[in-house]
Amino acid sequence: MEDQIKISEFKTTEDMAKFWDSHDITDFEGELTEVQEPVFKLVPGRVISVMLDTEQYKGLKSIADQKNISASLLVNEWIIKHIEEETTNLHSG
Numbered sequence: 001m002e003d004q005i006k007i008s009e010f011k012t013t014e015d016m017a018k019f020w021d022s023h024d025i026t027d028f029e030g031e032l033t034e035v036q037e038p039v040f041k042l043v044p045g046r047v048i049s050v051m052l053d054t055e056q057y058k059g060l061k062s063i064a065d066q067k068n069i070s071a072s073l074l075v076n077e078w079i080i081k082h083i084e085e086e087t088t089n090l091h092s093g
Contacts, residue, residue, distance in 0.1 A: 007031050013040070018068060050075065 007028050010016040025032075052060065057071075064074040 014069065014073070021068070 007019075010019065060071050060074065064071040067074065069077075
């Protein structure tokens, strides 16, 4: 019989999502415990909309699928990276 897989400890919600995308919660019923406090806290922020044409969206979705993340998360990562790069360039130039 194969060793029982244990629920991993997660450093990020993305790690947790990847784990549960490839595992079935019913396989871990013996490890589950009810929690009284919220596990996730809403991080204050702002939501913006970005208009893409169909081909741009298809390209975005294709890249996100290859990385096994959502298109929204990919756009978020790109924006954060670009802001950091631009901020660094503004302060060094």
